[in-house]
Amino acid sequence: MEEFVASDAEVPRLKEWDRDHLWHPLTQHQPYLAGQAAPLIIDRGQGSTVWDLEGRAYLDAAAGLWCVNVGYGRKELIEAGQRQLERLAYYPLTQSHPAAIRLAARLGALLPDTPHLYFSNSGSEANELAFKAVRQYWRQMGQPQKYKILSRHRGYHGTTMGALSATGQPERKRGYEPYAPGFIQVVAPYCYRCPFRLEYPGCGLQCAEDFARRIEIEGPDTVAAIIVEPVIAGGGVIVPPQEYLPRLAEIAQTYQVKLIIDEVVTGMGRCGTLFAHQAAGIHPDVVTMAKGLASGYMPIGATAFSEEIFQAFLGEADSGRHLRHVNTYSGHPVAAAVALANLQVIESEDLVARSAKMGQYLLSRLRQALAESPLVGEVRGLGLLVGVELVTDRARRTPVDDAFMRQLARYLVSHGVLAGKATDVEAHHNNILMFAPPLVITQEEVDRLAATVAEAIGAVGAKEAIYR
Ligand SMILES: Cc1ncc(COP(=O)(O)O)c(C=O)c1O
Known part of the structure; x- marks a missing residue:
């Protein structure tokens, strides 16, 4: 078997190939080419x-x-992946296979508000589906005009066009206009730089109320969903006041707007609870996750849906109400098996x-x-x-x-x-x-x-x- 270990002689060659052929994310290559900075x-x-x-x-x-x-080098995850590769390296979820079934059941039990799981390969894809599914949901509920998605300044939801459109980071988005229509950002719960120059707790959570105001302005009959990270992660680790998420859930309920919680970073124990929204005692309609789901050992993302949303997609075989969304690698058996082993480690080691x-x-x-x-x-x-x-x-x-x-x-x-x-x-x-x-x-x-x-x-x- 070929050894994938770089020999001393190969090190300079790898560096050269990296510089000459690999285009890196978020990297200015000119200083790199000039020998001033290298990954x-x-x-x-x-x-x-x-x-x-x-x-x-x-x-x-x-x-x-x-x-x-x-952490790196976990035998449990490596062996689970290897066992699955040997048994069944690939099969699509247009049919089914045990690894994805087990993972869906496990996550469904951990997320009783959103027990229906669709798998993808990344956080961006998980969010793309969340947006598509809530739009299709409202269409099938007879309200096709309810399509707008509200998110927040500094929030990040991914790199693909819909997820980028929901992202509230102007520098990240620059150069990729025009964005997908129907995405609107409100303020972030950024107490250190409160956009209203108020101070918690005397502020009346104006940052949460901004959602209500924006929904009123747009017209509640045009707004499909709100998407938020429980803690804005890449946008600067912005932790909202305790009452913030419960108030958002109330606003979503009042205006009949679906609540999508992006747990791509905050999920899988990152914030001291398995999913950060659970600590807030809220009941979202959709939860998205990726990153820690298989601890990066394999790429996998998931979008978890409420019973109510799932039900809206039911109909006769030719009703056209099914989810018209597919990924070749959705619920990839190896990724699913590794994610299950990952969950097992998270649980057994508390x-x-x-x-x-x-x-x-x-x-x-x-x-x-x-x-x-x-x-x-x-x-x-x-x-x-x-x-x-x-x-x-x-x-x-x-x-x-x-x-x-x-x-x-x-x-x-x-x-x-x-x-x-x-x-x-x-x-x-x-x-x-x-x-x-x-x-x-x-x-x-x-x-x-x-x-x-x-x-x-x-x-x-x-x-x-x-x-x-
Ligand atoms: C909160 C959040 N959502 C979505 C994403 C997108 O995930 P991915 O990079 O796997 O597409 C990220 C990535 O950093 C993220 O931080």
Whole structure:
């Protein structure tokens, strides 16, 4: 069998091929071509650590792209995938197979409000289907004019055209106009930069009321659904006040608008509960998920629907009421088998509770380590999803610039830590450093992370001398 391990001789060749042939996401290739910046080429991983081609170790405090929830190198997931590959490598869900059946039943039991599962390959696809299905739902309920989807500023729902249209990140969307029609953004529950310049709790949750106002303006008979992340993730780890989601659920109910909860990041234990919306005690109509569903070992996404929505698609064989949506790799048997093994690990090792506990610990360590830094405006988070908002001026809350954030990321990488940073969210407001480590991160690793982050902010701040 061929060994997929790079030899010393092959390392320079891989670097060359990467530079010459691989087009990377969110990457400016000109400095790379000029030899000033190159992506890490990661070769292996174990637990919360990954190693590059030259054997340098990094604490992966971003869990890849916030997805490797159970950590790298888990035999249970690897073996489940291998067993499934040997038994049945592929079959479409226009028929069925046991791996997808088992996973649907498992997720259906975990999500009693939305027990009907459609599988896809990514978070974007999961959201695309959510939008298509709610539109078809309203059409089949005799209200075809109810098609608008409301989402929020700074929210992210994916990269495909519908999901991008629902995304509230102007920098990310620039250059791809015109967007799909029927998508409208309202304000985010961003207390640190309240768009109404109010202060919680005396604000009357104007950010939630913005949905009601917008629905009134558009006309409730034209609005199909609201989509929100329980915590805005890539848009800057924006954690809403506790009453926010319940109030949104009330508004959705009042105006007969479907509530779609995007749990692509927040699901699978990331925020200290299996699904973040469950902690808010709300009953969504649709839940989407991906990332942690198979911990990134295989690509898989899912859209979970309520009984009521599912029922609206029933009819005679030739009624035309069925879901006209298909993906070749929907519920891919290997991805489904790996996702099941992943759920088993999350459950047997109680990683959800661990996320809550270690998330609290990470938050308190960062707050402690950064308390004196004039560059730190706010440290916030829920479970193991944590953000540090950086400012040049604490009183005015002036955001640090993109160049500062790049330097910070570079410093962290050179000191063996990989973190996320807000990228292409909003002009002059990409100033949030973000952490979403594997849920198996240890206390010692959290200590190291907090210390390195404090050191990095201090060092880059001193070099730039940007704060007053
Ligand atoms: C909240 C949220 N929804 C959807 C997506 C899209 O998922 P994918 O990149 O798998 O298409 C992402 C990706 O980061 C996300 O953060």
